[in-house]
Amino acid sequence: MKITEIAQEEYITGSLSCAGCAELLAVRLALKVLGNRVVLIVPAGCMSTVNCYYPQLPFRVPMFVGPFAATGAILSGVSAGFRMRGIKDVHVVGLAGDGGTADIGLASLSQAIVGRRKFIYICLDNEAYMNTGIQWSSTTPYGAITTTTPLPEIVRESEQNKKDLFSIVIAHRIPYAATACPSYPFDYMEKVKRAAATDGPSFIHVLTPCQSGWGFPSSKTIAMGKMAVESGMWHLCEYRDGKLSFSYVPKNKIPVADYVKIQTRFRRMKPEHIDRLQKLVDERLQAMQEMISEPAEVAP
Numbered sequence: 001m002k003i004t005e006i007a008q009e010e011y012i013t014g015s016l017s018c019a020g021c022a023e024l025l026a027v028r029l030a031l032k033v034l035g036n037r038v039v040l041i042v043p044a045g046c047m048s049t050v051n052c053y054y055p056q057l058p059f060r061v062p063m064f065v066g067p068f069a070a071t072g073a074i075l076s077g078v079s080a081g082f083r084m085r086g087i088k089d090v091h092v093v094g095l096a097g098d099g100g101t102a103d104i105g106l107a108s109l110s111q112a113i114v115g116r117r118k119f120i121y122i123c124l125d126n127e128a129y130m131n132t133g134i135q136w137s138s139t140t141p142y143g144a145i146t147t148t149t150p151l152p153e154i155v156r157e158s159e160q161n162k163k164d165l166f167s168i169v170i171a172h173r174i175p176y177a178a179t180a181c182p183s184y185p186f187d188y189m190e191k192v193k194r195a196a197a198t199d200g201p202s203f204i205h206v207l208t209p210c211q212s213g214w215g216f217p218s219s220k221t222i223a224m225g226k227m228a229v230e231s232g233m234w235h236l237c238e239y240r241d242g243k244l245s246f247s248y249v250p251k252n253k254i255p256v257a258d259y260v261k262i263q264t265r266f267r268r269m270k271p272e273h274i275d276r277l278q279k280l281v282d283e284r285l286q287a288m289q290e291m292i293s294e295p296a297e298v299a300p
């Protein structure tokens with residue numbers, strides 16, 4: 001996607017999100033790709049509870065706030081309803097956090113993918129239940145402090161890194177899935193475009209750095225997303241036609257320690273914990289490379 005292709009229109013007018021909120025940026029960029037023929041299905045989470053206090057409704061497209069666990073089911077139902085009425089030009093889009101997707105909404109998402117209705121599910125992953133005060137989720141990385149994992153001894157040797165949600169989703173043989181980060185906006189928007197063109201369910205797992213929960217200055221959101229990718233804590237990849245590929249591979253990987261030391265959520269990690277996290281990250285990369293069926297391309 002080129003800069004000249006990006007719509008001038010804005011579909012968000014004011015918001016109560018924190019300054020530098022990457023979730024909001026991800027929604028803003030997605031709507032620029034999708035336009036205003038969109039219905040947003042949003043469970044509890046920062047995009048609904050923080051942003052939408054009546055009469056403050058920042059999204060200029062129809063939005064439905066559903067039960068926390070039900071995003072996938074609602075996407076399926078709304079999509080089926082449009083189909084029954086012969087309406088083909090409305091994008092049915094889910095916007096759920098990592099808690100609402102990888103934990104409480106996982107069964108609903110799974111069944112929705114199996115149901116094969118056309119929808120776009122965007123998981124906004126800030127790596128904790130942020131809107132209720134930074135509780136641990138299964139996508140919280142190893143070593144990060146949350147209000148439900150506040151003690152150093154929580155950083156245990158046995159603990160694993162993030163739940164591999166993306167692998168769970170592609171195990172469904174979903175027609176289209178991708179990982180993204182708004183720090184790489186063109187890559188992300190191209191993926192939204194491809195999801196919109198998919199005739200069936202699609203899923204985009206977006207890393208959305210959160211200044212409140214991660215502990216970094218609000219001006220550093222974009223840099224934080226870039227460091228996540230450059231350190232291997234996050235990958236940009238795509239699953240199309242049954243094949244997984246990287247859409248970007250860092251030329252010079254940075255150590256995980258550089259990423260960890262600039263966020264207060266990792267402040268209780270000792271050197272041995274950081275070494276363990278580096279090992280987990282390296283193992284994850286190796287596992288992904290083994291799954292890759294196409295050679296990696298390095299984006300400019």
Ligand SMILES: Cc1ncc(C[n+]2csc(CCOP(=O)(O)OP(=O)(O)O)c2C)c(N)n1
Nearest residue numbers: 044045046068097098099100128129130131
């Ligand atoms: C069934 C149910 N349990 C708990 C809650 C309380 N709740 C509302 S939002 C939220 C956290 C959402 O976290 P996440 O899905 O990760 O989104 P984020 O706030 O981080 O964007 C919780 C626990 C709820 N609304 N419904």
Ligand code: SF4
Nearest residue numbers: 017018021046210212
């Ligand atoms: S807590 Fe994090 S995700 Fe929620 S509005 Fe603030 S920056 Fe955005």
